[in-house]
Amino acid sequence: MMFSKACEYGIRAAVYVTLQSLEGRRVGVNEISEEIDSPIAFTAKILQQLTRNNIIHSVKGPNGGFEIDPEDMNSAKLSMIVKAIDGDKIYTGCGLGLKECNAQKPCPLHDKFLDIRNNLSTMLTSTSLYELATGLEVGLTYLKR
C-alpha cells in the first residue's frame, strides 16, 4: 500500500524478532519467515539489511539467529526500518513525483499532503519495536494472514 513488499516483511520480521527477544529467545530465518508468512530467502536478504543498519543483531553458527538488545527496543523506531529499506522518499519526496517540490514551488497537492505526510512521519518516528511487540505479546495484534 505504502511500503514496498520488502519493507512490509522487514517490519513484520523486526517485530517478531523483538517479541522473541523479550522472552530472551534468538530466532532463525526459517522460524521468522514461518511466523510472519513471508518467503524465506527474500526475508533472509531483508534481515541482512536490518542487521547492516544495526537495527537488529545477528549471530552465526549453531544456536545463532537474530535478536535485539532489550536496551534498544525502545529506541528502535519504525522510521529506521523504513529508511533502511525504502529510503526516505516517503518523507521527503513529492506526492506527484516532482523532483523539486516545496513551499516555494509546490505541486498542486503539496499543501494537501503536508498534514498526511507529517502524521505518517510522526507515527513512524515515534513508534518503537517494543511498543509493537507488546501488542502482539498480549494477543491484541497479529503478524500473519
Add this chain to the structure above:
Amino acid sequence: MMFSKACEYGIRAAVYVTLQSLEGRRVGVNEISEEIDSPIAFTAKILQQLTRNNIIHSVKGPNGGFEIDPEDMNSAKLSMIVKAIDGDKIYTGCGLGLKECNAQKPCPLHDKFLDIRNNLSTMLTSTSLYELATGLEVGLTYLKR
C-alpha cells in the same frame, strides 16, 4: 512516494487537461507530456485509462485531443484517478501487507494507520480537478520539475 509512477503522471495529466479545458482548449498527448514532463507513449497509455474510466474525454482526428467537460470538473475527484490506475489497495489494504487485517484481527500498525489512511482517503475523495487546476492557473502551483 505513495502512488505509482503511472498514477503520478495520471494526476498531473488530468490536472493539465482540466487547466486547458478551463480555457476551452483541447490538448494532445504531445503537449501534455511536454507540459508535465513525462514520457509521451507511457502518458498516452495512462490517458487511455482515464478516458476508459470516463474521467476525461477524448476526441480523435485533427484538432482532437483530451478535454474535460466544465460540468464535470468539480465532481471529478482525485480518488477516481487513483482508483482507476492504482486500484483501491491504498484505502483498503493493510499497511503491513496482511491479507486480512481489520479491527477484529488487526496488524500491529492497524490502529496507527487508521487516521493516516482516513486523512488520505478524505483528501482524495474531496479534492477535485477543478480545485487543483485553479491553483495552477493563478500561478500558485506547478506541474513540472
Add this chain to the structure above:
DNA sequence: CAAATAAAAGACAATTTTATCTTAAATGTT
C-alpha cells in the same frame, strides 16, 4: 580438529512496472 549449524554474500530467475514502437481506427479538411 571435524562436523554441524546458521547467517552473509553473490549469482540467477520470475514478475511487475515503466516505457517504447508499430499498426489500426476515427475524424476533420481539402
Add this chain to the structure above:
DNA sequence: AACATTTAAGATAAAATTGTCTTTTATTTG
C-alpha cells in the same frame, strides 16, 4: 474520396522489484 491528424490498441523492450539457489564465512559442539 484522399489525406492528414490524432487517439486506441497491441506487441515488444527495459528496468526495478520480488524471489530463489548456491557457495562462503563464522561459530558452536563433540
